[in-house]
Amino acid sequence: MSNKPVLDIHDKPTPLQLATLSFQHLFAMFGSTILVPKLVGLDAAIALLTSGIATIIFLLITQFKVPAYLGSSFAFIAPIITVASLDASGVAVNPGNAMIGSMAVGITYALVSLLIWKAGYKWLMALLPPIVVAPVIIVIGLGLAGTAVDMAMNVNGEYSVLHFSAALVTLFAAIVFNVYFKNILSAMPILLGLIVGYLYSIVIGIVDFTAVKEASWIEMPNFLIPGVHYELNVTATILAAMLPIVIVTISEHIGHQLVLGKVVNRNYIKDPGLHRSLLGDGLGTFVSALIGGPPKTTYGENIGVLAITKVYSVYVIAGAAVVAMLIAFFGKVMALIATIPTAVLGGISILLFGIIASSGLRMFVESKVDFGNNRNMVIASVILVIGIGGAKLELFDGAFVMSGMALAAVVGVVLNLVLPGREKGVTDAHDY
Structure with missing residues (x-):
């Protein structure tokens, strides 16, 4: 089989190719990107809008050399849930707290990228070896296990067989798409699992479409202003909860750049440089936080699409970003997404959080710890x-x-x- 790309990095697709291939990348990232805000209480429309904005920023910073899509990061789910419960008294729910933490994460990325620019990257690899990063990844996955199971089994604090059946159908569908299907379908098991689970939920009658009927076709997303605190204890706790997670996300970023480089036959550590790609990731996260979006990361799902299709064009990635931003303003679409039952999200989370933990185990094996x-x-x-x-x-x-x-x-x-x-x-x- 030829390794020659169908469309290389700077090849311009035809209008029809641009539309179809951009939607393909949109579908690949869609399930994961909207899942994170739904798990932590943020707005799914803002998550979509900021994923597009962050991707465009990333492309600009990397001089349109790196065809990567930025979506919502799963590593920050638990910290966002934690800091959203803090205010001056430590009891009120305020998702704006997470935005302060996300902005700090973006600034940290920028500082690390500056150090990499001046001193190279190997000091970072020595600071964050697999023996540190792998168990932290396992903790991220297993630490959320209870949340996933509770979402799958319980409704309003009580066990529900009906809802648990929706979770199991969702889980089974995602597994089937991930294991038994090939090509493009295997690259988006989260989205496809959510669709199957959602359709099953409609059949058993646990989906309420009232909000969809009431929603307008065009609506503004619910922008969220970052919380500002003058209480040192609240600010310190927010930063302490979120900043250490960059230990994992920076390592994830490096891994994605290495894998992406192999897929498209480029050396992205050298050109445009790890400092640029990390800065693009950080600036995307910072801007996202300014309007209420979750922290961002490059998406393995979209790297998988590149590997399968051999379409590496940055124009396609930019097209997917633009489509995501446009969809964020379609009120009925976002209202429909909001009707996804918690049990369906729980079912997909069982697989997803397990995969996160298992990827830590895989890092142990591949690094021969x-x-x-x-x-x-x-x-x-x-x-x-x-x-x-x-x-x-x-x-x-x-x-x-x-x-x-x-x-x-x-x-x-x-x-x-x-x-x-x-x-x-x-x-x-x-x-x-």
Whole structure:
């Protein structure tokens, strides 16, 4: 089979090709991008709108050399849920808190990209080796397991066989599309699983279309202004919950750039450079937070579409971004998305969160982490127990709180730095 691209990076598709291929990328990212806001209480329309905006920003920063689509990041689900419950008294629900944290994440990306530009990237690889990143990824997946099962089984706090059946149908459909189907269908199991589960939910009568009938065809998304706090304890807790997760998301970003480079036969670490792609990711996240969108990340689903279709054109990626932004203003479409039952979301989350945890295990295997080495055993064990156990660190009479996966990530980095036997990193990235 030829490895020659159907459309290379800067090839311009015909109008018909642009339309069809852009929608293909839209479908690939759609399920995951709208799932995150629905899980954390943000607006799905804003998530779609900001995914398009962030993708355009990413393309601009990377000089239209990297055909990557940016969607909602799953790594921040638990931190967003945590910080949304904080205000000055620590009890009110305010999703604007998460936007402050997301803006800080974007700024952190920018600072790291500046360091990479000046000093190369290998210091970062030494700071975040697989023995630190892999168990934190496992914590992210398993830490959300209870949430997924509760969504799948319970309605208003009570067990429902009917809703659980919808969750199981959704889960089974997603598994079937992921395992048994090939080509483009295997690249979007989340979207297809949601569709099958939704159709089943309509048949059993647990979908209410009242809001769809009442919605206008064209509506403005519900923009969310970031929360501003003058209470040091609230701000510190928000930052402590969200910033440590960049340990995982930056590693994910590097992995995606390496995989994408192999797919399209480019070296994106060198050109346009890891510093540019990371800055594009961070700036996309920052701008997204300004209007209420979740943090962004490059999407493996869309990289999969590139690999399957051999259509690498950045014009197609930009087209998908524009379509996503337009759909965000269709009120009836967004109202229809809002009718997806919680059980269906729970069913897809069981698979999704499990895959997240399993990808951490896969990183152990692919990186050939030696658990006969006591140092590796200690680091992984401590991260897993602190993260899954929900350990909490409180300082200054509760003015600073760090818990769960955030605390586990920080502890993992510290252990990797202080325990003897760490491999020394090289700071020159230009010989990659």
